[in-house]
Amino acid sequence: MTEPHREITSWLTDxxxxxxxxxxxxxxAPEFIRALRDAERPFLILTNNSIFTARDLRARLASSGIDVPEESIWTSALATAQFLADQNPGGSAYAIGEAGLTTALYEAGYTLTESDPDYVVLGETRTYSFEAITKAVRLIKGGSRFICTNPDTTGPSVEGPLPATGAVAAMITAxxxxxxxxVGKPNPMMFRSALNRIxxxxxxxxxxxxxxxxxxxxxxxxxxxxxxxxxGSTKxxxxxxxxxxxxxxxDSVADLVDLV
Structure with missing residues (x-):
């Protein structure tokens, strides 16, 4: 296998x-993560999905045979909450999203409110409501700043693609x-926050x-x-x-096990 031209001591993986x-x-994949843990390499698993908490994702990975600690998972929701806490500590937000986003904002010291929030924060959800989107539009036009966890326009499902954060964001922008x-990929901000974390x-x-x-x-x-x-996506x-x-x-992550 080709060796990297520089020493790799830390890893980020989608x-x-x-x-x-x-x-x-x-x-x-299980062998790759096991190799990272056995070698005590700092690593984070990154995902643009903001629906789930790190605890939820740890359980999902465990059910597939991949054992990772909760603190080794970095979501776009966590990166967004960290970004807002750095920008405006102790601020307020109107959040459209699931537990992954609302929990991250709460744990970052943010107040969740519909009354004159500093930010409108849009994340992934399977239950976008016209009422919530209307509220977001009015708050943004009233001066709240507009933040999104990630720009993905569609997300995968067994039945086929689903509209995602970027698609709803386009409607609000219009x-x-x-x-x-x-904040999320492809913004390198998410990677820099991940590097700081480890x-x-x-x-x-x-x-x-x-x-x-x-x-x-x-x-x-x-x-x-x-x-x-x-x-995955790119051939x-x-x-x-x-x-x-x-x-x-x-070809796959299996080819990286021996490089750890």
């Missing part, structure tokens, strides 16, 4: 398409003429992802060594269509 697919572990600030340096950290347009580009912009694995024939390249392409 979850869906890299470690799991539709609730099942991708071959090699009604308010205000663009949101997206006290890692970009020069010695690798990012493993299955998407060129989020994982790889954000990893490049954050200064990380990037591995694209071909078990090998797609790589040359992008104006940037990952550091290396691997």
């Amino acid at each position: 979850m869906d398409g890299v470690l799991v697919h539709e609730g099942h572990a991708i071959p090699g 009604a308010t003429q205000r663009d949101p600030y997206f 006290d890692a340096h970009s020069e010695h950290t690798a990012m493993v992802g299955d998407r060129m347009d989020t994982d790889v580009v954000a990893g490049i912009e954050a200064g990380l060594y990037t591995y694209l694995v071909l078990t 090998i024939e797609d790589v040359d269509t992008y104006p940037f390249r990952p550091s290396e392409v691997k």
Whole structure:
């Protein structure tokens, strides 16, 4: 196997398409995580999904045979809450989202309110309501700042794609003429907050992802060594269509076990 041109001591990895697919572990994923833990390498599993708490995701991963501690999971909701706490400590927000988002904001010291909040924060949910979106539009037009956990326009389901945060954000933008600030991938902000969380340096950290347009580009912009694995969204024939390249392409995360 090709060795990275620099020493890798810390790892970031995407979850869906890299470690799991539709609730099942991708071959090699349990061994990869076990190798990281056995070698005591600092690592985080990243996901743009803001629906679930880290505790929820730990349980989901465990059911697929991947054993990770709760503190090794970093969601776009956690990154968003951290960003807001840094920007405006002890602020207030009107949140549209599930427990993953509301819990993260609460634990970051934020007050959740519908009355003149500092921010409107939009995250993933399976129950978007017209009433909540209308409330968000009015608050933003009234001066609240617009933040989104991630820009994904669709999300996967067994039945097919579902409208996601980016799609609802576009509707709110059309009604308010205000663009949101997206914290999650491909914003390298999420990677930098992850590096801070595990006290890692970009020069010695690798990012493993299955998407060129989020994982790889954000990893490049954050200064990380990037591995694209071909078990998810991006296929090998797609790589040359992008104006940037990952550091290396691997068939799957199984090919990285011996590099840990």
